[in-house]
Amino acid sequence: MNIIKANSIDELNKKAATLIGGQILEKPDSVLGFATGSSPLGTYDQLIRMYSSGALDFSQVTTFNLDEYIGLGKGHPQSYHHFMEEHLFSRVNIVPENTNIPSGVAADERAECERYEEAIAAAGGVDLQLLGLGRNGHIGFNEPDRVFAKQTSVVKLTESTIEANTRFFESREEVPQEAISMGIGTIMRARKILLIAYGEDKKEAVEKLLYGEITPEMPASILQLHPNVTVIYAD
Numbered sequence: 001m002n003i004i005k006a007n008s009i010d011e012l013n014k015k016a017a018t019l020i021g022g023q024i025l026e027k028p029d030s031v032l033g034f035a036t037g038s039s040p041l042g043t044y045d046q047l048i049r050m051y052s053s054g055a056l057d058f059s060q061v062t063t064f065n066l067d068e069y070i071g072l073g074k075g076h077p078q079s080y081h082h083f084m085e086e087h088l089f090s091r092v093n094i095v096p097e098n099t100n101i102p103s104g105v106a107a108d109e110r111a112e113c114e115r116y117e118e119a120i121a122a123a124g125g126v127d128l129q130l131l132g133l134g135r136n137g138h139i140g141f142n143e144p145d146r147v148f149a150k151q152t153s154v155v156k157l158t159e160s161t162i163e164a165n166t167r168f169f170e171s172r173e174e175v176p177q178e179a180i181s182m183g184i185g186t187i188m189r190a191r192k193i194l195l196i197a198y199g200e201d202k203k204e205a206v207e208k209l210l211y212g213e214i215t216p217e218m219p220a221s222i223l224q225l226h227p228n229v230t231v232i233y234a235d
């Protein structure tokens with residue numbers, strides 16, 4: 001594991017964006033795995049800056065997002081489709097057809113999970129997967145469990161995640177209780193992984209992810225077994 005302690009959130013964002021930018025420069029048709037939540041926002045801002053200054057070209061990049069809430073369509077302001085459009089896709093020259101996010105409104109959710117997994121494989125797999133970290137150690141929406149999920153699946157969100165995500169909705173009742181998420185297996189198949197985390201409420205999860213026991217009760221702990229992971233964190 002490459003472990004980097006950043007001195008500030010600004011430094012964390014710049015380091016993370018440099019790694020992603022470097023991946024695109026090295027391989028212009030990279031397949032990138034993207035994440036949502038507040039953690040990657042500053043990193044996306046830096047990527048947009050790099051694009052605006054002419055340093056980066058997203059025209060050949062393909063992306064796969066980690067997850068989407070079940071029940072929220074593309075137009076819903078809290079859908080991850082909307083999030084990515086607003087915070088990254090509409091602000092760089094990525095080709096919309098090359099961006100992939102599971103559908104939260106598919107008639108057959110299980111078929112959607114299979115389709116998504118096959119689409120990742122057909123694209124040649126993910127070169128670099130960006131991850132945030134849930135307060136309870138979840139990655140994507142892989143919540144603490146008795147086993148590690150092998151592939152993209154329908155997941156039930158825990159009370160603590162619903163609680164944490166209530167801040168984005170008008171009320172707790174509006175927060176979806178289920179999501180479609182890449183599995184831990186899907187994430188581990190990425191050739192490189194970059195996890196970013198900062199803040200007091202992530203401290204314990206970061207500590208366990210880096211040095212704790214590898215257990216599905218702490219989903220991010222499995223990253224200790226991945227051959228090419230970078231963790232950038234700040235207080």
Ligand code: GLP
Binds near residue numbers: 037132133139140
């Ligand atoms: C959500 C997302 C995760 C994200 C986590 C942390 O549950 N599905 O991908 O990493 O929240 O979010 P934040 O970065 O806002 O703390």
